[in-house]
Amino acid sequence: VTARNLRAPFLALAAALLAGCADPAHTPQTAPEPETAAAPAAPPSHGETAMPAQPAPSGKVVKSDAEWRKLLTREQYHVMREKGTERAFTGQYWDTKTAGTYKCAACGEPLFSSDAKFDSGCGWPSFFKPLDGLKLVETKDESLGMARVEITCAKCGAHMGHVFDDGPPPTGLRYCINSASIELEPSKDGAKPADPAK
Numbered sequence: 001v002t003a004r005n006l007r008a009p010f011l012a013l014a015a016a017l018l019a020g021c022a023d024p025a026h027t028p029q030t031a032p033e034p035e036t037a038a039a040p041a042a043p044p045s046h047g048e049t050a051m052p053a054q055p056a057p058s059g060k061v062v063k064s065d066a067e068w069r070k071l072l073t074r075e076q077y078h079v080m081r082e083k084g085t086e087r088a089f090t091g092q093y094w095d096t097k098t099a100g101t102y103k104c105a106a107c108g109e110p111l112f113s114s115d116a117k118f119d120s121g122c123g124w125p126s127f128f129k130p131l132d133g134l135k136l137v138e139t140k141d142e143s144l145g146m147a148r149v150e151i152t153c154a155k156c157g158a159h160m161g162h163v164f165d166d167g168p169p170p171t172g173l174r175y176c177i178n179s180a181s182i183e184l185e186p187s188k189d190g191a192k193p194a195d196p197a198k
């Protein structure tokens with residue numbers, strides 16, 4: 001047996017393993033529903049205030065692939081869950097100048113203010129920074145033969161777009177975001193964007 005003969009099956013196995021874990025966002029749909037969980041055995045010890053049910057401590061929004069498919073439009077699903085890119089100059093917000101707050105179209109997390117939106121000429125909504133204090137997840141993306149930094153929603157993992165370092169002052173950054181990934185909530189007075197602190 002030559003080394004060459006041994007190598008081919010090994011590579012096939014490695015490729016299969018890599019393919020199996022390439023996209024952790026696509027979780028199996030077999031997770032049990034929480035409604036069947038048993039009631040807590042003991043009453044809460046901090047009973048002085050009755051608090052409403054809280055989301056998971058991490059604050060993350062986790063849904064099955066089937067749930068996302070139901071919740072999102074076809075294009076939103078393609079962009080946000082399959083990391084697709086809408087065609088330039090076709091999205092809903094590439095040329096929008098309305099004041100307001102852009103939220104994640106999947107989970108509603110406020111992401112960008114219209115104050116930070118600028119006309120980049122690239123055909124996608126572009127921002128020079130996210131909302132103050134907001135953490136977006138940045139991941140190296142070397143697909144399509146380009147070295148880019150992918151941006152995803154920290155709360156639900158939805159693909160947003162990419163961030164480049166050719167933006168305007170003060171940050172020099174350009175968050176190039178798909179319209180399909182965001183939803184504009186116009187500010188109430190039509191002039192000032194919503195205060196993210198509220």
Ligand SMILES: [Zn+2]
Pocket residue numbers: 104105106107108109153154155156157158
């Ligand atoms: Zn989100």
